Amino acid sequence: MVGNGSSPLTVGDGETEDGSGSRKPTTRPIQSEKDGGYVTFEGCNLFEIIDTTRSMRRLKSDPVPDALIERIIAAGTRAPSGQNTQPWAFLVVRDATAKRWLQKRYFAVMQRAMGERRPSPDDHSPSARNMRAALHLAEHLHEAPVLLLVCGARDWPFAVAAENRRGLAPPSYGSTFPAVQNILLACRALGLGATLTTMHQMFETELCERFEIPDTHGVVALIPIGYPLGRFGPVRRKPPREVTHLDRWGSPWPV
Numbered sequence: 001m002v003g004n005g006s007s008p009l010t011v012g013d014g015e016t017e018d019g020s021g022s023r024k025p026t027t028r029p030i031q032s033e034k035d036g037g038y039v040t041f042e043g044c045n046l047f048e049i050i051d052t053t054r055s056m057r058r059l060k061s062d063p064v065p066d067a068l069i070e071r072i073i074a075a076g077t078r079a080p081s082g083q084n085t086q087p088w089a090f091l092v093v094r095d096a097t098a099k100r101w102l103q104k105r106y107f108a109v110m111q112r113a114m115g116e117r118r119p120s121p122d123d124h125s126p127s128a129r130n131m132r133a134a135l136h137l138a139e140h141l142h143e144a145p146v147l148l149l150v151c152g153a154r155d156w157p158f159a160v161a162a163e164n165r166r167g168l169a170p171p172s173y174g175s176t177f178p179a180v181q182n183i184l185l186a187c188r189a190l191g192l193g194a195t196l197t198t199m200h201q202m203f204e205t206e207l208c209e210r211f212e213i214p215d216t217h218g219v220v221a222l223i224p225i226g227y228p229l230g231r232f233g234p235v236r237r238k239p240p241r242e243v244t245h246l247d248r249w250g251s252p253w254p255v
């Protein structure tokens with residue numbers, strides 16, 4: 001439940017809080033009765049959220065209140081999509097057996113992908129730390145309270161000519177990833193850790209069968225969500241100037 005007892009989906013969901021008919025931004029505190037004491041706030045500074053939304057792969061197993069999951073999914077559904085087709089669908093996996101099923105397969109493909117490239121414990125480079133964290137996630141995936149499967153309706157990209165369209169179309173990645181990013185930002189805003197993962201693609205057919213996902217949809221991302229063990233911090237990225245050109249490629253943006 002949210003502060004005043006209304007469903008979180010009514011907040012910022014096009015409905016009004018005061019019955020006036022006008023849409024209001026969601027900036028008030030949100031607290032769950034079931035959250036074991038967690039208090040989270042919405043309406044934090046957008047740029048602070050953007051600058052500190054990084055992959056949080058070490059998660060507590062403490063449950064995440066339904067109200068927050070609903071709010072996160074609502075944020076996903078606010079994303080843009082081609083022709084406003086809104087091709088997304090969400091599968092919230094909380095069942096312990098189902099999470100273990102996913103973890104076993106995710107871990108197996110991660111191990112295969114990593115092969116001999118496991119970093120030595122004394123390697124503290126960013127890529128080694130990243131790999132260790134990714135492996136930790138694979139080992140502990142089932143301990144995350146929520147594994148969110150973000151699905152996308154299958155649709156051939158324009159660039160694939162009709163005569164080349166064979167088998168199932170891929171899920172509409174371009175129109176689903178904005179929703180994925182909104183979800184990551186919403187998690188961060190609510191103090192929840194999350195990571196965009198795609199290793200499930202290596203066992204997607206089996207995955208769709210296991211969760212009865214119809215042929216109309218594919219799984220675009222698997223996002224483990226939970227309260228983080230570590231702290232949020234700034235993302236490490238190239239400086240914008242390094243990747244920005246003015247008027248023609250190669251002409252630097254002036255200082």
Ligand SMILES: Cc1cc2nc3c(=O)[nH]c(=O)nc-3n(C[C@H](O)[C@H](O)[C@H](O)COP(=O)(O)O)c2cc1C
Nearest residue numbers: 053054055056130134137195196197198199235236
């Ligand atoms: C398309 C895409 C696929 C990704 N797949 C995985 C994945 O399968 N497993 C994983 O641990 N992280 C995955 N990531 C997360 C990236 O590794 C991560 O965002 C990147 O290294 C930057 O680190 P940061 O998010 O901590 O800033 C993926 C990110 C993107 C955008």
